[in-house]
Amino acid sequence: MAERIVPEISLKDFGNRREEITKQLLEAAEYAGFFTLVDHGISEEEIESQFAISKSYFGLPADVKGKIPHDTKTNNGWEYKAQLRASTGTCDQKESLWLRRNSQWPSDEDVPGFRETTESFMAKCAEISAQVLSCFAVALGLPEDHLRVANDPTQPDCLTQLRLIHYPASENAVGSWRAGSHTDIGCLTLLFQRDGEDGLEICPGRETHSSFAMGDTFTPLPAKTGPIVVNIGDMLMAWSDDRLKSNFHRVRAKDVGTSPARYSIAYFNQGRRDFVLQGPKKK
Numbered sequence: 065m066a067e068r069i070v071p072e073i074s075l076k077d078f079g080n081r082r083e084e085i086t087k088q089l090l091e092a093a094e095y096a097g098f099f100t101l102v103d104h105g106i107s108e109e110e111i112e113s114q115f116a117i118s119k120s121y122f123g124l125p126a127d128v129k130g131k132i133p134h135d136t137k138t139n140n141g142w143e144y145k146a147q148l149r150a151s152t153g154t155c156d157q158k159e160s161l162w163l164r165r166n167s168q169w170p171s172d173e174d175v176p177g178f179r180e181t182t183e184s185f186m187a188k189c190a191e192i193s194a195q196v197l198s199c200f201a202v203a204l205g206l207p208e209d210h211l212r213v214a215n216d217p218t219q220p221d222c223l224t225q226l227r228l229i230h231y232p233a234s235e236n237a238v239g240s241w242r243a244g245s246h247t248d249i250g251c252l253t254l255l256f257q258r259d260g261e262d263g264l265e266i267c268p269g270r271e272t273h274s275s276f277a278m279g280d281t282f283t284p285l286p287a288k289t290g291p292i293v294v295n296i297g298d299m300l301m302a303w304s305d306d307r308l309k310s311n312f313h314r315v316r317a318k319d320v321g322t323s324p325a326r327y328s329i330a331y332f333n334q335g336r337r338d339f340v341l342q343g344p345k346k347k
């Protein structure tokens with residue numbers, strides 16, 4: 065069922081297929097708010113290498129991970145079961161490391177190759193994001209470069225971040241959430257998952273910002289290693305005069321029985337401080 069409401073879009077031969085891809089992206093973003101990207105240029109080996117780096121980091125003792133503590137002012141650093149959700153009133157059962165250009169990085173002694181591998185992974189995420197954002201800009205009647213420049217992670221005022229996430233294995237998780245229902249505050253999120261590490265549930269087709277997904281039906285989206293799950297965030301919803309939908313999603317573990325650990329990686333395009341966030345209708 066999830067496959068039907070979350071279209072799979074190929075970025076193959078992007079230069080020549082731009083118009084067709086733009087049409088597919090617009091339809092997915094207006095209708096569901098979610099889509100998956102394939103033929104995007106990051107190989108499964110590269111994705112697995114980034115997950116291996118992530119696993120090495122989360123496998124370190126807490127005092128080593130804590131050398132880069134989460135800083136609430138910049139939102140960079142390591143947090144452990146600390147993200148309080150408005151939707152659940154409880155903290156998500158996960159740990160994560162938030163990284164930005166020029167933030168602190170785990171050292172090569174603690175995780176060999178961490179920074180080099182992760183920066184090159186982020187650069188690839190930026191390339192894919194730039195392609196998708198240029199399509200959305202054209203579809204919305206903005207200059208082709210508008211959203212790419214406004215989210216350019218090479219600029220010092222850009223808020224774009226990569227988040228490595230680890231949900232520890234759990235037993236009988238009823239009453240707790242790996243990630244409570246939320247929308248992403250940023251522009252566009254690229255999410256990487258691994259085969260068999262399910263848990264993501266999505267709520268496509270949101271009409272407005274205000275209903276907070278109460279009483280809505282969530283659909284599980286099985287985890288696969290290659291395709292990137294993309295969702296529209298609140299910034300892009302605003303940038304599009306609410307045409308593109310920033311939709312609710314959450315991550316759950318099994319109410320009864322064992323849920324294996326889940327690792328995910330999210331690349332959040334989050335705009336630049338110096339840009340006015342306004343759609344073509346000047347909302």
Ligand SMILES: O=C(O)CCC(=O)C(=O)O
Nearest residue numbers: 229243248264315328330
């Ligand atoms: O881990 C996931 O699959 C979802 C993560 C997420 O939604 C977030 O960090 O905003």
Ligand SMILES: [Fe+2]
Nearest residue numbers: 246247248313
């Ligand atoms: Fe999210």
